[in-house]
Amino acid sequence: MMGSQCEGDETGQEQSGGAATEACDDFTDLDLSHCLLGTRLYVRLLLYTRSNPRCGRELSHRRPSAAEPLFNLSRPTAFIIHGYRPTGAPPVWIDLLVRLLAEQEDLNVVVVDWNRGAANLNYFTAVANTWHAAHNLTAFIVNMQEEGASLGEVHLIGVSLGAHLAGFVGANLKGKIGRITGLDPAGPMFTTATPAERLDPSDAMFVDVLHTDMDSFGLNGAHGHIDYYANGGADQPGCPKTIFSGKSYFVCDHQRSVFLYLCALNRTCSLTGYPCASYSDFLDGRCLQCEAFKPAPCPVLGYDVSRWRDTLLRLGQTKAYFSTTATLPYRKASYRVDMVTWNQYLRWGAVFIRLHNGRNFTETRVDHKLFRFEQYTATRLLAQFDEDLHPVQKISVRISMGNVMGPRYKIRLLRIRLTPLDRPERPVMCRYDIIMEENMDIAFRPLPCDSHL
Template sequence: MCWWTDKHRQLATMPWCLFLAVVLASLAQYPAEKCEEITDLDLKHSIAGSSVQVRLLLYTRANVSCGVLLSHDDPFSNPEFNVSRPTTFIIHGYRPTGSPPIWMHKVVEATLSHKDVNAVVVDWNRGATHIIYPKVVENTRLVASNLTAFLLKMQLKGISLSSVHMIGVSLGAHISGFTGASFNGSIGRITALDPAGPSFTGKPVDDRLDPSDAQFVEALHTDMDAFGFRNPLGHIDFYANGGADQPGCPKTIFSGSQYFKCDHQRSVFLYVASFNVTCPLIGYPCASYSDYLDGKCLRCDQFSSAGCPVFGPTLINWKDLLVKLGQTSTYFTTNKQSPFCQTNYEVDILTWNSQPRWGSVTIKLQNPAEEAMAQINHKSFKFEMYTKTTLLARFDRALQLVETITLTYSTGNVCAARHKLRVLRLRLTPLDSHLRPMCRYDVLLMENTEVTFRPIPCQDSNF
């Protein structure tokens, strides 16, 4: 039964139940705006192929989880596209089965949490889906032409291309390059996440991504021995774990589809993780991955006041780095899963064995609450009398307080007699923080036997 409120009796002109019915009827005429998602295709599209269709889905801090479809003809008719904000395009790659990328929303959320931008997802699933990979490669030019036309409209609106950032995954990296080349490299930044290698390796710069395509081009390599591009193609190229096999990814085909896509896809998850400023992915400029692991490229203060380049959106001093470094390759290692960052120490060991000793070292840093471990065993190192041996220790986590250190020396020789390594001086210098170095003097290591001790302040700062 309808009723009247005492409080508003004089103002009310209709019963509340009738008023509610009118409101609901009005809302039915203007339904909530539909959230757009990346096109979801299936196996029949993969077999038959699909013609290119580019959809641009806008996300902002006001609609982080709800994509709005932009008009190619008049993108600024949508008030949510704010021309005063920078614009970031996120471009996926090859989709052989037609399914949307599982990582797309993670990239959008991370991008918007870091900076207030127009985050535009470039949905070209119709064109990226086909079992015949070369057909999809041909379509990348069409997608780039579509984006070029869109950027031209942005230019006419007065938007500076230097405020545009393109994040391209696999084939999306080369689409970013083709688009940037149309504007003679005036786009602000391109982030290439494991740029596709097949059909692009060995091609001239006009047919792939290269440093001239934007003011700054950064590339991350994670699968260069399969789906990724091996050689440098940016101003700064980051090679995670050497750029090929990623820790935690399957090693045999019996693991199913993850065997094929895990290494390649890891580039995206590393990019998402790079937004965590407390867990930076620091790249060390070096001639090769083996030189990096051997501890030959550990000094970053020679490159810039900010040190070595950090992969991801926190790298803002890139102009300074380009002046110092030019085009360069950098290396870092990661854990198997998030948080991926590792903590690096320079380890200097001075021994006094009368005869040279060969072997590897395992180091544990400990406090009552936790432990961090680094195995320096990628090869056998030579320890000579009164000769300093420098190693790179990559710990799986950071310890702000280290109470004890455990060392283990191993030669890997099962049948040979057990050797001793007489350590005259040991120094551990943190590379990723301003913590003080830790030292220890006169330590006797028996092969395959843990020796635990408390670190002490270093007596000689030059050692």
């Protein structure tokens, strides 16, 4: 087993004679030859804390307290559980996830290294090994409990196949552990599984799930007390759409769940989920109030769920949707747009909105469907922009109706109102009584909504 060297001030330990180094226990690093030959299951538990966020310490399965004081059983404990490893290499995200979790609060972070068992070209072998790894981890947590740890302070974070492994551990412990977070639970071999054969809400006191690849390597459906669906839960912006992109075509959507969660932990992006019956209803702007959660805001993806937990447990299984950009920090600027039109004839069209702040602009196309515009019709849209420009000095609107021949029809816009959803402290922007021509941009300066001037 290869070890690295870490500074003594990181581990809080020094060797005798003044040496300030300690050997670290690293995640198992395998290669393709191991995968070709197949690996037998072997589970290692690597401990990290705020005092040693970069230097792992392998724990004894039978005597967790042997690692005290570093492994303090009175602290909460988060377990990170990876998934299938077809190449045998360590997950690229594992070190950053450890460090970000250690920054959330004073807790034990334990990496469940079952790379020997997950690294197989035969995916079915890895699936079978999740059950055996789950029994191994269950026994360790039981030993923790017997030595004074609280099951309610245990949080399992499972990625892909690791999400189901976490569910099996939770089921073994009768759903008494505090929380399971599933990051795009694996779909292959689980699409027809019963709740006992996959992650489900009964596996912990609270289960939250993030979906990013439901149409391929991820699992469709709802499997937690709250399920977040990024961009509908399937195709992610910026990910390749053709097989000619190589490996990225297969893993990009699936891995996005981890990178979104890392971004949320790092507090560089605040990803608000809007509870809704479907993604299409969310895009139509029908689910932007979050009335059931008031006075708390809409639920946000991430580590701290204390503000929403009781409400979610009372509501039962909740689906929440949000959209992202293709790159960091992933967050979109969202506005609820309310329009009242007055036109003589029924028209159908998509809406294009551009926001200007003097130097730059950002544009969105609300064209997932055609909207109905007729005499005195109120239309609500969800407009999401890749950039958050503030203050907005000018707004451009175009209603595109696909009419390329003949005269352009006019539409009278009695009122348009843009309400910032992510920044409630910002003013609502309005404009009144504008004559538009279809397929033509109309630009105007926004006014306070209590003014008709």
